[in-house]
Amino acid sequence: MADQSRLDDNLAEQSGEAVAVYAAGAIPWRVRQGVLEVLLIHRPRYDDWSWPKGKLDRGETMPECAVREVREEVGVEGRLGIPLPATSYRVTAGLKLVHYWALKVPKSAVVRPDGSEVDTTHWCDVEEASTLLSNPTDVLPLRWLAEAYRRGELDTRPIILLRHAKAKPRASWTKAEGDRTLAASGVRQAAAVGRLLMVWRPERVVTSPWRRCVDTVRPYLSAARGQVKVRVNDKLTEASHSRRPEKAAAIVPALFDKRKSAVICTHRPVLPTLLAEFAARCEPGVESELPAEDPYLAPGEMLVFHVAVDGPARVIAAEQLKPFDD
Structure with a gap:
C-alpha cells in the first residue's frame, strides 16, 4: 500500500539528502489490437522523451498534480489507476522525487499536446518506450505497469x-x-x-x-x-x-x-x-x-x-x- 509521506521519507533516507523538488505524473496507457501501448511526450525545452509530469502547485496533493499535468500537457481527462514506483534523481535544486500512477486513456479521448511544454506525443509499445525514454529512471514505473498488465491487474x-x-x-x-x-x-x-x-x-x-x-x-x-x-x-x-x-x-x-x-x-x-x-x-x-x-x-x-x-x-x-x- 502506498503511504506517500512514508515513501518520501524512505527515499530521502536512502539517498542521504532531503527532497528539494516534489513532482507527480502518470503513464497514459491503452490496449490497441491486443497490444499494450503507452503515451510518450516530447519536451522541446529539453529535447527529451518522458511521461507527463510536473511540480506540485500550492495546495495540491500528489494525485491532483498528476491528473492536472496529464490534462494540461496532453489534453486528456482521466482518472488515476494503480500507483507506480516513485523515481528520484538530482536536478539543479537538489533531489527531485516524482510520484507516478497508471492512467487509462478513454477511447473517446483526443490527445492534444499543449504546444508549449509538449510539442509532440507518441503511442508505442513497452519495448519501444523503454528505448526512447531519455531518463533511465523513467523505465522503472514503465516496467511495473507492463508487469501489472501481464498479470491482468492494470485495469x-x-x-x-x-x-x-x-x-x-x-x-x-x-x-x-x-x-x-x-x-x-x-x-x-x-x-x-x-x-x-x-x-x-x-x-x-x-x-x-x-x-x-x-x-x-x-x-x-x-x-x-x-x-x-x-x-x-x-x-x-x-x-x-x-x-x-x-x-x-x-x-x-x-x-x-x-x-x-x-x-x-x-x-x-x-x-x-x-x-x-x-x-x-x-x-x-x-x-x-x-x-x-x-x-x-x-x-x-x-x-x-x-x-x-x-x-x-x-x-x-x-x-x-x-x-x-x-
Missing part, C-alpha cells in the same frame, strides 16, 4: 473508504448527535476532500446520513455536477453500527458486486468493520498494509482500494491519502 476501478472531516467536539455538542456539524477546519477539509476525490471520480457515493458525513461529501457532489449516484445509508451511522455491525459490513461486498467505482463515507467506530471486509478481498500482501489500530484514519483521510476490472473483483493495490491540510 482497475476505485472503491474509496473515507472518514468524515473534522467535526465540532462531541463534548461541547448539546443537540442530536446526528446533527453535529463540521468544525471550521472541517469545512475547509471537506472542500479539499472534494478536490481529491475528483482524481478518481467515483460514480457512487454511499454515506452515513449524519450531517458531518453528508457535509464531507457535499463538495465532491457539487464538483461532479449531478453525474454521481448518491445513497444515504443508515447502516453506516455509529448508532446503527453499534447494534448491528454486520449490516454495515454488508455494504462492502454489495459495492464489489455492482462493479462500479464508489466512495463510502462513515465514522471512526465503523472503520474496523468495513476494513475487515476490504481486507478479505485483497490480494496477498495488500491486506497486511492496511491500518490496524484506532483511529485507523484521521478525519478527512481516505483509503483508495484499486479493484481489478477483469476476473474476480479483488483489491490489487491500496493507497492511504490525506487531502491538502492548510
Whole structure:
C-alpha cells in the first residue's frame, strides 16, 4: 500500500539528502489490437522523451498534480489507476522525487499536446518506450505497469473508504448527535476532500446520513455536477453500527458486486468493520498494509482500494491519502 509521506521519507533516507523538488505524473496507457501501448511526450525545452509530469502547485496533493499535468500537457481527462514506483534523481535544486500512477486513456479521448511544454506525443509499445525514454529512471514505473498488465491487474476501478472531516467536539455538542456539524477546519477539509476525490471520480457515493458525513461529501457532489449516484445509508451511522455491525459490513461486498467505482463515507467506530471486509478481498500482501489500530484514519483521510476490472473483483493495490491540510 502506498503511504506517500512514508515513501518520501524512505527515499530521502536512502539517498542521504532531503527532497528539494516534489513532482507527480502518470503513464497514459491503452490496449490497441491486443497490444499494450503507452503515451510518450516530447519536451522541446529539453529535447527529451518522458511521461507527463510536473511540480506540485500550492495546495495540491500528489494525485491532483498528476491528473492536472496529464490534462494540461496532453489534453486528456482521466482518472488515476494503480500507483507506480516513485523515481528520484538530482536536478539543479537538489533531489527531485516524482510520484507516478497508471492512467487509462478513454477511447473517446483526443490527445492534444499543449504546444508549449509538449510539442509532440507518441503511442508505442513497452519495448519501444523503454528505448526512447531519455531518463533511465523513467523505465522503472514503465516496467511495473507492463508487469501489472501481464498479470491482468492494470485495469482497475476505485472503491474509496473515507472518514468524515473534522467535526465540532462531541463534548461541547448539546443537540442530536446526528446533527453535529463540521468544525471550521472541517469545512475547509471537506472542500479539499472534494478536490481529491475528483482524481478518481467515483460514480457512487454511499454515506452515513449524519450531517458531518453528508457535509464531507457535499463538495465532491457539487464538483461532479449531478453525474454521481448518491445513497444515504443508515447502516453506516455509529448508532446503527453499534447494534448491528454486520449490516454495515454488508455494504462492502454489495459495492464489489455492482462493479462500479464508489466512495463510502462513515465514522471512526465503523472503520474496523468495513476494513475487515476490504481486507478479505485483497490480494496477498495488500491486506497486511492496511491500518490496524484506532483511529485507523484521521478525519478527512481516505483509503483508495484499486479493484481489478477483469476476473474476480479483488483489491490489487491500496493507497492511504490525506487531502491538502492548510
